[in-house]
Amino acid sequence: MSGGASGLGFATARRLHEAGARVAVLDRDAEAVARVLREWPDILALTCDVAREDALAEALTKVYERQGRARIAVACAGVAGARRLVSREGPMPMTDFLQILHDNLFSxxxxLRLVASDMSTLKPLGRDGERGVAIMTSSIAAFDGQIGQIAYAAAKGAVAAxxxxxxxxxxxxxxxxLAxxxxxFDTPLLDNLPSETRAALAQAMPFPRRLGDPDEFADLVLHCIGNVALNxxxxRLDGALRLPAR
Structure with a gap:
């Protein structure tokens, strides 16, 4: 899985590991990858920018050799990014827009394209002949993008599309x-926010009135894996939240 060394990806990797899966974590944060290896020596964790074609192909070769060919792929790699289309400095630089696409869409x-190609050649399993499942991470910003989220909303909207x-x-x-x-959610992306801001975000949730727990995301991933009718x-996993304009 990509982005598995922190946040939603880390919770999902942990839950898959507890369920008995042979887990491989790909993440570009070398320090976070090292922490994963210290906690779970039997997990394969590699530093990799999964948006780079050559880097991911090389990493997947190592994954298949060590953990076996993948029937489950979870894409959690991504970063938040906020910048207005037009600001006092002028129009958003194309480099900023492309970087958000690189981190959230291209990854x-x-x-998806590489694991699906390999999955398509695996032996079918069960009564339905399933070969594998790929689960990507979009965001409610794909539907409720706020001011300053135009690049992030575009990337997550493309994942959904x-x-x-x-x-x-x-x-x-x-x-x-699936996506x-x-x-x-209560992830490292929100760690730098003041406690008052975090509390205000929690109060914006209709129910439950709190930030999401990454384990709840992991629970849904496992349900999607097991429920073949989901395709x-x-x-949405948002407690009925609909984001305002700002």
Whole structure:
């Protein structure tokens, strides 16, 4: 799984490990990868920018050699980014926009295309002949993008938009594709916010009136893996939150 060394990805990697899966974590944060290895020596954790074609292909070769070929792929790699389309400094630089796409969209697409290609050649399993499942991470910003989130919303919206056509294309191989769209979760992305701001965000949640727990995201990932009828869907996990304009 990508982005598995922190936040939602870390919680999901831990839950998969507890469930008995042979887990491989890919993350570009070398220090976070080292922490994963200290905690779980039997997990394969590699430092890798999954948006880079050559880097991910090389990492997946190591994963398949060590942990076996993947039937489950979870794409959690991504970063938040806020910048207005037009500010006092002028229009948003294209480099800023492309960097957000690189981190949040290209990383998901690159993992999806490579693992789906390999999954399509695996032996089918069970009564339905399933070969594998890929679960990507979108965001409620894909639907409720706020002021300053134009690049992030575009990236997460593209992840959501890829889900159905990918599921339709890969259905012939018995490979499912899903995307989860989390709302406000208690992850390192929010660690730098003042406590008052975190409390205000929690109060904005209709119910439950708190930030999401990363384990709840991991629970949904495991349910998606086990429920073969789920396919081609973008699932919001947000406590009924709808983001305001700002």
């Amino acid at each position: 998901s697409f690159n993992l 890829m889900t159905l056509p990918a599921a339709r294309e890969l259905a012939q191989f018995g490979v499912r594709v 989860l769209a989390p709302g406000l 081609g869907e973008v699932i």
